[in-house]
Amino acid sequence: MSHPHIPRVIELVRAAGAATLPYWRSDLAVTEKADASPVTAADLAAHHILLDGLRALAPDVPVLSEEAADIPLAERAAWTRWWLVDPLDGTKEFIAGSEEFTVNVALIERGRVVFGVVGIPANGRCYYGGAGLGAWRSEAPGDERPINVRLAPAQGFTLVASKRHSSPAQERLLGELVARFGEPALANIGSSLKFCLLAEGNADCYPRLAPTSQWDTAAAQGVLEGAGGAVLNLAGEVLTYEARESFLNPSFLALPAAAEWRGELIELARTL
Numbered sequence: 001m002s003h004p005h006i007p008r009v010i011e012l013v014r015a016a017g018a019a020t021l022p023y024w025r026s027d028l029a030v031t032e033k034a035d036a037s038p039v040t041a042a043d044l045a046a047h048h049i050l051l052d053g054l055r056a057l058a059p060d061v062p063v064l065s066e067e068a069a070d071i072p073l074a075e076r077a078a079w080t081r082w083w084l085v086d087p088l089d090g091t092k093e094f095i096a097g098s099e100e101f102t103v104n105v106a107l108i109e110r111g112r113v114v115f116g117v118v119g120i121p122a123n124g125r126c127y128y129g130g131a132g133l134g135a136w137r138s139e140a141p142g143d144e145r146p147i148n149v150r151l152a153p154a155q156g157f158t159l160v161a162s163k164r165h166s167s168p169a170q171e172r173l174l175g176e177l178v179a180r181f182g183e184p185a186l187a188n189i190g191s192s193l194k195f196c197l198l199a200e201g202n203a204d205c206y207p208r209l210a211p212t213s214q215w216d217t218a219a220a221q222g223v224l225e226g227a228g229g230a231v232l233n234l235a236g237e238v239l240t241y242e243a244r245e246s247f248l249n250p251s252f253l254a255l256p257a258a259a260e261w262r263g264e265l266i267e268l269a270r271t272l
């Protein structure tokens, strides 16, 4: 079972991704936002394609994009269904010339992710899925293959972590995980791709005890949930997206929903 909007959203994500490529590995103009994160012309090009396309697809569904997030809480709180968009996640990777940047669109309904689409402009790949729908990876239009989390890693435990953002608690957790699972393989990768590695069964856990915003995680959470994974806060609850004043997520653990070590890991993360 899929969702009727998914095919068009995939097209939009691919088009937005294509619009970023002329700026990638070129002398792009980098400006500084108030929070000092780099915003590029590429971000804005992708943002406008997604905004126009999503409005045309579903005129009644509002859009919240990282590049247009200044919408009063009172207005957002009245939304039941809305698009949550990160036009270019992994901006620093993009600027560094890495392939690890993504275009992200999620449909949210009553605080839960209905589905998400994550595109990788550098290679044209897309991941998409949602809880109860399934999850897929597509290398190009017309191609799609179902993906699933793995439960018992055949070749040892693989942890995924941010290339650039951590915290003392996260470093302690990584240390504890070495003690629990033996020396894990560590895959440092930028952007929402970390969730996708889990969703396709190439990694086992993505602990994030460091800040992210709602648009960084929603689309990839949809993919992971469709693939049999979960994104849990340190109370063991699914990450949700109801309107709040701040767009910051709590710390979270992304893992296979049925992992037998799930409770143990949450307990451990909570004590750090």
Ligand SMILES: Nc1ncnc2c1ncn2[C@@H]1O[C@H](COP(=O)(O)O)[C@@H](OP(=O)(O)O)[C@H]1O
Binding pocket: 037, 086, 088, 089, 090, 091, 092, 161, 162, 163, 164, 165, 189, 190, 191, 192, 211, 212, 213, 216, 248
């Ligand atoms: N202090 C902070 N507050 C909020 N979000 C942060 C943050 N530090 C990093 N991030 C988020 O982490 C994302 C990158 O994740 P990672 O480190 O896993 O690659 C960034 O996305 P953008 O690249 O879209 O700005 C940014 O939003």
Ligand SMILES: [Mg+2]
Binding pocket: 086, 088, 089, 090, 215, 216
């Ligand atoms: Mg981001």
